[in-house]
Amino acid sequence: METTPVSADARTFILFNVAGTTYAAPSRQVRHIEMIDEITPVPNAAAHIEGVVFSRGQVVPVVNLRVRFGFERAERDIRSRLLVVEAGGRTVGLLADEAREFVTIPEAAVHPPNASLSGVSGNYIEGIATLADRIVLLLDVQDVIGVAPPAAA
Amino acid sequence: MPSNPSDFIGAFMADYFAECDEHLGVIRRHLLTLETAVGDAAPAAPVVDELFRSFHSLKGISAMVELREAERLAHEMESCLRAIRAREIAVSAPTLDALVGGVHALEHVIAARRSGIEMPPIDAPLARLAEVSRAPETLEAESDTAGAAPGRDAGMPQSGRRWRVTFTPSADLVTRGIKVDTIRTRLSAVGHIESVAPRVTGSGGIAFDFFVTIENGDVFAAWRDDGIEAEEAAAAPPLAATPARAPAPRAFDAPIAPTNFVRVDLARLDDLMRLVGDLVVSRSRLEDALLRVERLAPSTEWRTLLEHSEGIERLLRDLREGVMRVRLVPVGEIFRRMPFVVRDLARDNGKRIQVSLAGQATEIDKFLIERMMDPVLHLVRNAISHGIEAPEERIAAGKPPDGTIRLAASTVGESVMLEVGDDGRGMDAAAIARRAREIGMDVPDGELDPRALLEVIASPGFSTRAAADRASGRGVGMAVVRDTIQELGGTLAVETELGKGTTFHIGLPLTLAITDALIVHVGDRVFAVPQSAVREVADVEQDLIRVIENNELIVHRGVALPIVRLARLFGLAEAPRARRHVIVVGAGSAAVGILVDRIAGQREIVVKTLNDPLTRVAGVSGATELGDGRLVLILEPVALTRKVRGRAAMRAAG
Numbered sequence: 115m116e117t118t119p120v121s122a123d124a125r126t127f128i129l130f131n132v133a134g135t136t137y138a139a140p141s142r143q144v145r146h147i148e149m150i151d152e153i154t155p156v157p158n159a160a161a162h163i164e165g166v167v168f169s170r171g172q173v174v175p176v177v178n179l180r181v182r183f184g185f186e187r188a189e190r191d192i193r194s195r196l197l198v199v200e201a202g203g204r205t206v207g208l209l210a211d212e213a214r215e216f217v218t219i220p221e222a223a224v225h226p227p228n229a230s231l232s233g234v235s236g237n238y239i240e241g242i243a244t245l246a247d248r249i250v251l252l253l254d255v256q257d258v259i260g261v262a263p264p265a266a267a
Numbered sequence: 268m269p270s271n272p273s274d275f276i277g278a279f280m281a282d283y284f285a286e287c288d289e290h291l292g293v294i295r296r297h298l299l300t301l302e303t304a305v306g307d308a309a310p311a312a313p314v315v316d317e318l319f320r321s322f323h324s325l326k327g328i329s330a331m332v333e334l335r336e337a338e339r340l341a342h343e344m345e346s347c348l349r350a351i352r353a354r355e356i357a358v359s360a361p362t363l364d365a366l367v368g369g370v371h372a373l374e375h376v377i378a379a380r381r382s383g384i385e386m387p388p389i390d391a392p393l394a395r396l397a398e399v400s401r402a403p404e405t406l407e408a409e410s411d412t413a414g415a416a417p418g419r420d421a422g423m424p425q426s427g428r429r430w431r432v433t434f435t436p437s438a439d440l441v442t443r444g445i446k447v448d449t450i451r452t453r454l455s456a457v458g459h460i461e462s463v464a465p466r467v468t469g470s471g472g473i474a475f476d477f478f479v480t481i482e483n484g485d486v487f488a489a490w491r492d493d494g495i496e497a498e499e500a501a502a503a504p505p506l507a508a509t510p511a512r513a514p515a516p517r518a519f520d521a522p523i524a525p526t527n528f529v530r531v532d533l534a535r536l537d538d539l540m541r542l543v544g545d546l547v548v549s550r551s552r553l554e555d556a557l558l559r560v561e562r563l564a565p566s567t568e569w570r571t572l573l574e575h576s577e578g579i580e581r582l583l584r585d586l587r588e589g590v591m592r593v594r595l596v597p598v599g600e601i602f603r604r605m606p607f608v609v610r611d612l613a614r615d616n617g618k619r620i621q622v623s624l625a626g627q628a629t630e631i632d633k634f635l636i637e638r639m640m641d642p643v644l645h646l647v648r649n650a651i652s653h654g655i656e657a658p659e660e661r662i663a664a665g666k667p668p669d670g671t672i673r674l675a676a677s678t679v680g681e682s683v684m685l686e687v688g689d690d691g692r693g694m695d696a697a698a699i700a701r702r703a704r705e706i707g708m709d710v711p712d713g714e715l716d717p718r719a720l721l722e723v724i725a726s727p728g729f730s731t732r733a734a735a736d737r738a739s740g741r742g743v744g745m746a747v748v749r750d751t752i753q754e755l756g757g758t759l760a761v762e763t764e765l766g767k768g769t770t771f772h773i774g775l776p777l778t779l780a781i782t783d784a785l786i787v788h789v790g791d792r793v794f795a796v797p798q799s800a801v802r803e804v805a806d807v808e809q810d811l812i813r814v815i816e817n818n819e820l821i822v823h824r825g826v827a828l829p830i831v832r833l834a835r836l837f838g839l840a841e842a843p844r845a846r847r848h849v850i851v852v853g854a855g856s857a858a859v860g861i862l863v864d865r866i867a868g869q870r871e872i873v874v875k876t877l878n879d880p881l882t883r884v885a886g887v888s889g890a891t892e893l894g895d896g897r898l899v900l901i902l903e904p905v906a907l908t909r910k911v912r913g914r915a916a917m918r919a920a921g
Contacts, residue, residue: 154898155792156877157837158884166882166890168875168898171545173890175881204879261880 124220129250130197130213133185138219138243138250139199139208146170147213148196164209169198176207177259199255206259219243224252279436279473282446283332285530287377290321294370295603297321301366304358312352319348325373331447331463331475336376336389343396344369350400365395367607427458427482431500435474440494447475450495454479457486533633536594543587544781544873548892550579551870555895587781591632595777598676598685599627600636601643608644609672612651619658619669620651629676631683635775638755639685642748646687646771647672649744654691654769664766666690673770682757682799683777688770694763696720703729718857721761725749753905756782756797756888784872784901785850786893787863789833790840793899794863795872795891796850800904802858803851804866809844821849821860830860836886836907852904859908874901 127138128147153165153176162181166173176196181187188211195213199206224241238257243250297318304311322345329337344366350356372392379386434450454460458481465475478500487497554576561569606622613620631639655661655670662668675686696715703710703723711719723729725745752759757775776782776799784795785804805823812819812830820829830849834841842864849860872891877883877900888903 152897154890154900156882156884156887156900157839158886159882163881166877166898166900168890168892171541173875173877173898175879177881206879206881259881 123222124218126216126218127250127252128197128213129215129217130195130208130210132179132183132210133188136248136250137179137210137253138217139197139253139255141216143199143201143255145198145200145205148198148207150190150194150196150209153209167196167207169196169205169207172205174198174205174207176209178209179258180209180211182258199259201256201259204259208258217245219245219250219252227251278441279447280332282448283328284377284381286328286448287325287337290325291370291374291377292600292603293321294318295607298363298366298370299603299606301358302363305360305363306358315348315352319345319352322348327451327460327463328448331451331465332380333465334376334380336386337373337380339393340369340373340376340389340396343393343400344373347396347400356400359399362399365392365399367610368392369396371607427480428484429461429500430458430479430481430484430487430497432477432479432487432495432497433474434477435494435496437494443493445493450475450477450493453490454481457481457483531593533594536590536633539590540594540781543583543590546583547587547781547871547873550576550583551893552895553579591777591781592630594633595630596633596636597627598629598631598636598683599624601640602627602674602676604640605643605647605672605674608647609651612648616651617657618651618655620655621669621671623671623673625674626676629678629683631676631775632777635683635755638751639773639775642751642773643674643685643687645744645748647674650687650689650691650769654689654693656692660692678777679774683775685773685775686770687773688768690768693765693767693769694720694724694761695765696763699723716856717761717763718855720763721749721759724761725759753903754888756799756903758905781871781873783869784891785869786867786899787833787848787850788865788867789837789863790842792837792839793867793893794833795899795901796861796904797888797901798869800852801850802854805849805851805860807847807849807860807862809846819862823849823851823860828858828860830862831908832862833902833907834862834864850904853908857908859904861902861904861907872899872901877901 126141128141128144129136129138131137148167148169150167153167155165156163156175159165162178164176164178164181166175168174178187190209193212195210197208197210197213199208223243223245225243227239227242238254239251240254241252243252297314300311300314301318304314322341326338326341326345329335329341347356347362347366347369351358351362356362369392372387372389375387376389432450432454434447436445436447440446451460451463454477458479461478461480463475463477465473484497484499487495557569557572557576564572602624605624609620609622650672655672656664656666658668661670671690673686673688673690675684675688677684699720700710700715700723703726706729708723708726708729710723715723725748729745749759752773752775755775757773759774760772761769762772763769776797783798785798785801787794787796807821807830812821818829819832820827822828828849828851832841833839844864847862847864848866849862850866851858851860853859870893872893874889874891876889877887886903886907887900888906889901890898891901893899
């Protein structure tokens with residue numbers, strides 16, 4: 115598993131929301147954020163694969179984070195965003211309900227995920243950060259875009 | 268100066284490997300010619316000369332990268348050819364074996380360096396080469412030609428003065444096309460290169476020291492801007508080459524005539540192809556926009572615009588074809604290796620085999636040829652170990668004792684056909700069917716047609732032999748062959764006759780990047796179907812679709828044609844329609860009709876692969892953008908229909 119270097123005192127993240135929870139993806143793994151036009155569904159792909167989009171000359175698979183995290187699918191709206199991330203040599207789009215902030219999180223604010231949480235969110239949470247009044251879940255991008263565990267269809 | 272010496276060395280090594288490939292290609296080709304000259308007193312001089320030159324160059328460039336094993340092998344083979352050329356030794360079977368063995372060892376040494384693995388031992392091939400290169404006493408007297416050539420050459424290198432020429436490569440020079448090979452060619456054109464060695468300079472860069480004997484040192488002044496510094500060196504050679512080879516064969520060293528070829532990094536061609544692809548998309552956007560404004564623009568103006576747009580389209584087609592043509596390489600690249608494989612395997616298997624090659628000049632995309640190397644190799648191995656009989660068996664069957672493996676290539680329209688055939692015992696369809704049933708495979712009753720036969724032998728795990736021999740574990744191999752070909756958008760068919768032989772027919776697209784496709788609609792979805800896979804398009808009335816045991820079929824041209832509904836396959840909603848279209852793919856008993864709602868037309872599409880593991884789905888080979896930013900999936904009809912047949916088989920079994 116890829117671990118993010120913790121050498122610096124603070125790292126930068128992109129914050130985004132999925133089903134009412136705020137997540138953070140390391141900004142160096144986020145290539146860009148897009149509005150979403152149309153996603154071409156891929157028949158017979160896994161349930162959490164929304165389809166493919168054409169992004170900057172490349173065909174990019176789109177992971178629906180709601181479905182990936184075990185929530186109901188929701189209609190896309192004007193605030194929906196596609197985070198195009200890069201990890202392990204692959205480029206994948208993450209479909210989030212909303213994404214707009216760029217923050218610096220000091221190492222001191224990050225804690226390892228506790229056992230009860232990892233039960234809910236699986237392995238894709240790398241840590242938890244508290245920012246003023248908010249709780250942010252740090253995403254392990256590599257894990258989220260991994261070929262999914264056999265999800266109960 | 269190169270900013271990073273290790274980058275530079277990496278690039279330099281890449282050049283080295285590319286050049287090795289070229290020389291080895293020439294060598295393989297000429298060794299084959301030489302093989303036909305076994306027993307001749309005087310083999311064709313140009314062939315021997317070129318072989319000599321290639322080994323000589325390999326020796327030189329290997330020395331530069333300090334790959335000593337390759338240098339020594341090339342040196343021994345160079346000596347052997349010198350002896351052949353001087354008629355000190357004859358081209359006998361052992362000589363040729365030693366050379367072929369030497370080339371094998373050389374390939375392995377270079378490959379080992381390339382992949383950073385342990386060097387294979389080279390003592391045995393070296394010893395064999397040394398042995399055959401020794402002239403037998405009986406020939407010593409006959410030294411007319413042997414004496415003449417070195418005699419003429421001997422004086423040359425010694426006259427003139429000795430220089431130490433230092434070449435310091437840099438990124439800047441490389442962009443001007445000046446590399447160490449350029450310098451070597453230049454120097455060997457004006458003088459004799461005694462030695463060359465790379466060294467790391469004080470600033471961490473790399474430099475090459477050439478020791479050159481040259482008559483007129485003035486030439487160096489003109490080369491100063493090319494990273495060259497020259498100073499007169501002391502007379503004594505520091506590391507003279509083996510005294511035994513003192514009379515340097517200058518006749519062979521003649522400056523290589525400038526060729527009209529450039530070597531281009533494939534990645535650059537890919538970039539170019541991608542740009543052409545983007546242009547194709549932009550132009551179709553332009554056309555869409557034009558069609559939308561037709562009513563708004565004055566008709567004469569609009570007509571002019573349309574004409575310009577059509578002009579661009581024509582140019583674009585030419586441009587696309589031009590770029591494609593640059594990527595094409597002769598199929599001979601695959602074929603030329605095969606006689607060597609056959610030679611070795613035939614000997615191991617106690618068989619006698621000739622190889623016949625046809626259509627070597629047929630051109631195909633570089634990418635495809637690299638992917639096809641292993642499948643073709645595998646088919647050839649199969650032909651040797653399973654197809655061609657032992658000599659006694661052949662004689663008993665009234666055949667010539669030597670078997671023949673035939674490799675042929677030809678261009679048919681937009682595809683390239685490859686053929687790998689043998690005149691061996693053919694496949695015993697009945698035995699194969701029996702064996703398949705034994706291991707629990709689902710095999711249709713009665714006699715297997717070629718199509719079904721291929722299906723069986725290409726299923727993973729099937730093997731007609733109890734133990735897989737060295738040459739081919741047939742089962743897994745054939746599955747890989749078929750899958751590779753299908754991934755490339757190609758087709759595989761087999762033709763076999765008991766006692767007469769087996770031939771595999773491979774059809775491949777000329778190129779992959781841009782292709783013509785049918786745009787089809789199913790419900791609210793749009794898909795592209797590559798034209799190359801489509802045999803026919805027909806209308807079908809809902810009423811005429813018959814259902815037999817869960818399978819739908821129509822009568823088309825007097826035969827029953829199974830049909831599959833794309834909507835059902837992909838779990839899509841299908842609007843009720845009285846009339847649909849059917850796309851016929853595959854031929855003969857494998858023909859299947861794919862039912863779609865509507866065919867929107869035909870157009871040129873730019874193929875983007877869909878290779879992320881998240882979107883790898885059977886029946887979908889890629890995606891394309893039709894100009895409006897939206898992606899359309901490209902279907903792979905063969906995989907789609909295979910899926911259907913698989914389901915049918917499962918239903919039948921369950």
